[in-house]
Amino acid sequence: GQNIDQPTEMTATEGAIVQINCTYQTSGFNGLFWYQQHAGEAPTFLSYNVLDGLEEKGRFSSFLSRSKGYSYLLLKELQMKDSASYLCAVKDSNYQLIWGAGTKLIIKP
Amino acid sequence: GAVVSQHPSWVICKSGTSVKIECRSLDFQATTMFWYRQFPKQSLMLMATSNEGSKATYEQGVEKDKFLINHASLTLSTLTVTSAHPEDSSFYICSASSSDRGNSPLHFGNGTRLTVT
Numbered sequence: 001g002q003n004i005d006q007p008t009e010m011t012a013t014e015g016a017i018v019q020i021n022c023t024y025q026t027s028g029f030n031g032l033f034w035y036q037q038h039a040g041e042a043p044t045f046l047s048y049n050v051l052d053g054l055e056e057k058g059r060f061s062s063f064l065s066r067s068k069g070y071s072y073l074l075l076k077e078l079q080m081k082d083s084a085s086y087l088c089a090v091k092d093s094n095y096q097l098i099w100g101a102g103t104k105l106i107i108k109p
Numbered sequence: 110g111a112v113v114s115q116h117p118s119w120v121i122c123k124s125g126t127s128v129k130i131e132c133r134s135l136d137f138q139a140t141t142m143f144w145y146r147q148f149p150k151q152s153l154m155l156m157a158t159s160n161e162g163s164k165a166t167y168e169q170g171v172e173k174d175k176f177l178i179n180h181a182s183l184t185l186s187t188l189t190v191t192s193a194h195p196e197d198s199s200f201y202i203c204s205a206s207s208s209d210r211g212n213s214p215l216h217f218g219n220g221t222r223l224t225v226t
Contacts, residue, residue: 031212033214033215040200040222041219041220042115042202042218042219042220043153043202043217045214045215045216048212048214050212087152087153097155097215099152099153099155100152101151101152102152
């Protein structure tokens with residue numbers, strides 16, 4: 001079957017750095033997405049990786065290793081507004097999006 | 110760009126009534142739209158894929174006669190929850206992609222919170 005694993009919850013301190021990991025086993029691979037979802041709101045797109053390596057976008061970076069079936073989202077200079085759930089999703093060989101359960105990130109002052 | 114508008118943002122209805130939710134792509138055409146449901150503290154669950162001009166494709170376990178989907182144009186898809194019951198109370202979210210390219214992300218509407226009393 002297809003499976004995406006990410007931690008259920010993480011806690012970090014304002015101003016610090018946090019890394020949210022995602023591992024996947026899917027039938028084929030056509031890219032990995034990270035989304036941010038604040039409570040009670042719809043997800044918003046953060047990043048896309050299809051080749052190995054690091055993609056940097058401001059305070060957020062996303063890394064992919066296809067051989068390991070692994071990705072992480074790195075958040076720097078954490079702000080209170082970064083408190084949200086972070087969803088990892090993979091497009092399989094049929095371009096269907098497979099979603100992880102999400103990681104709830106709690107930022108403490 | 111790539112804005113998806115969903116209406117209403119919240120609705121309260123009585124058990125047994127029907128509720129229609131609209132999803133529009135405002136600045137792009139979407140041949141395919143996706144309807145998700147999300148229960149509290151759970152991840153997104155794909156309900157169905159809405160295809161313009163043809164029947165929707167429903168995920169296993171989703172009743173097509175209860176959740177009616179109509180994709181009447183390249184910018185509009187509707188989801189009608191028929192004979193709603195309290196267990197249908199959930200957060201319903203539509204999404205669409207502005208391109209069929211693999212790297213094109215899904216853009217989400219703001220969601221509709223349905224409460225059935």
